[in-house]
Amino acid sequence: MTSLLNPSRPPFFCPGCSHERVVRSLDKCFQHLGLSGNQIAIVTDIGCSGLFDTFFNTHALHGLHGRALTYATGLKLACPGLTVVVIMGDGGLGIGGAHVLSSCRRNLDLSLLILNNFNYGMTGGQCSATTPAEASTASGFLGQLEAPLDICAVADAAGATWIDRISADDAALAERIGHALTHNGFSLMDIMGICPGRFSKRNRQPKKLIAALSERFEKRGTPERHSSREEYGEAYRKRCEQAQPVRPMRPISCTSAPAEPATLRILFLGSAGQRISTAAEILCLAAMHGGLYATQKNDYPITVLRGHSISEVIISPFPIGFTGIKSPDIILALSEEGVERRKDTIGSAAPSSLILQVSEIVIPDTKARLIRVDCTALQAAKNQRALALLAMLTTTQLTVNAELLRRALEHKFKDDQLEEALALVERARSSAG
Amino acid sequence: MATPRFFIDGNEAVARAAAKSGCRFFAGYPITPATTIYQHMLSLLPPSGGICLQGEDEIASLGFCLGASMAGLKAMTATSGPGISLFSEQISFAIAGEIPLVIVDVQRLGPSTGSATRGADSDIQFLRWGNSGGLPVIVLAPVNGADCYNLTCHAFNLAETFRCPVFIASNKEIGLTGEAIAEDALADIEPLNRAGYDTHQSEAPYQPFAPSADSMVPPFLPIGGEVLVRQTSSSHGPDGFITTSPETLEQGIGRMRAKLISHRNELALYRIDADPEAEILVIVYGVTARAAEECVRGLREQSQRLSLLVVHTLYPIPEKLLREEIAKVSRVIVIEMNLGQYVREIERFSGETTVEFFGKMNGELISPDEILRVIKP
């Protein structure tokens, strides 16, 4: 095979920079694997190593510092047949650490070559995540206060299936890159090199420093790890084949005469876990079956199963603008927690308004008409009370009738859930006589 | 008999519209109040051969989308204020690399992490200027669920046509508000695809950032195809290689600006409820338009003469529309669910007419009564 190096853009690094050796080894590896340029994408980020894509006649994607793995992930999933090689320096490794960990865990078939030269070359030789504490950098003492990152050990802990550490001047570099590229899954190579432009200027014996670091890492146990786990893209596509298509949006047609042709504002005051927003939705669906418009605005804290849950429902023969409710026509009071949030609304409720209240809760004094509902007698569990109150509402002639409620329940639920709901509605309605 | 209606919220409308528009890739990070868009996309895409991912953070989510879009897939992500903040560097890349993308911001109350379950139009200026370089973007603001659907369809088409990120500036009070939407309110907008490069048209190598003869938008080829494609976030020439030539840079950056700005008037999507005798023009966008419509209706019943302009295309600014409508009246009133973001743009085109402003940021909707008090103090 012929070289994939771009003859019009030869590698352009400081004399003696390890990056150049990696460029040539990568090219050798491509040739050895018999890949043509359009079968490869080189994805790079920022720094001297970010120049890599320009030296090759391959597809190229050069993006932001530390984010190369993110582009590569989208690209590889969209083009499973493409060989995607990601090049980052130790700078990109540090700033994009979360992406490195996630790539190890994900095991998508990408190859990450970390061109680790222990400092930020392009910006003047500051310390990086991998700088040995003994080294001198443009960051002064700052680099000496932090422990250097053993990325191979970290990748191992994160579940990477191919981890390799090698010196950039190792004769086997091209061959070892080839192993990483052919591994079916995520492969990570820590390629340790020298930055004569910056690192060697401040550190008389850079090779010794790096060898010492390497040895320290080795002593912890061999970081090289070659294992197998299902490749993410393959696993993903298998799951997709089993995925059930989602139901299309189901239109609601009005088949009966419109329900009460007035605009009504209904406030549900309850707590998380009471299925307040489901009940509010059922009221909307019932109204829509009666040919009305409906809106449902919810208010709840970020907690789940704790805190208030309030829904504001407006039903109207006309399209609805403002979705908030200042003076409700009907209030369903389901918990003191919910009531507490709108106690002023209850206090100032007009005598013409109606409050349906779960009998065991206390609500502020009000001029509104009150209907107390004994949910215990109705055998309505905590999460069924909102529906019980809705069922009672159908007996008042004020808004949706029992038939519309039934059709709403049939739209929303099926099987056991539907039967349970219908039975509860029946119990509630007959208790109202 | 009324046309059938759907009961859905704005977030579902966005997701359904994305699927209809040919979106094949979604990546997101859970964040209230945008999470349900991701949940819907996770139900919609995988069974139909699309891809839906959860990123390790917002930066990753948008990065995944950029990679997928460069492979030729229509891509979307959704977030809220704190996520938009993290998106910033990748948004800049989408602009610089001319990568088609739809970004939904279901806005919540800021500043900062603010209130996850409270609405506000917190990010309007951030969407416009939250990129390094300050190049224009497209921002569309829905008022209701039907708009969420229709504007998402438009957003995909605009992203493909202009090769740029397009934002949907939604709001918790639209995204999570369920409502009856008439079936015929959902427009049947034909999905468009980005213009492809004709590989037979020339012997010369493909230049990924060279505009075609009849458009300022470079024809697209995907990474991974036959022909080699270069994409880069760095300053580049038409060939996609880094350059520092002032002439090349000026041309390229000028073209990226002009490809949108030169279409600013025809991109204007809006609704105007005009009274030819109006002295007052109320300008609104987003969920606040719902209260404004109600208020205007009430005032007209009291014989007040006024017009209402609901702007959907916030950016590029519909300059001509604003100038023309403002020129017809003596009072302009802008109402926003923030402390004054888009009003700055309107002031630039208001000439001698003073612009009055009312805004609120306390997690509550602006009510028709509040707007009434501004119009009739």
Ligand code: SF4
């Ligand atoms: S600064 Fe260092 S890493 Fe960059 S090209 Fe020079 S030697 Fe290589």
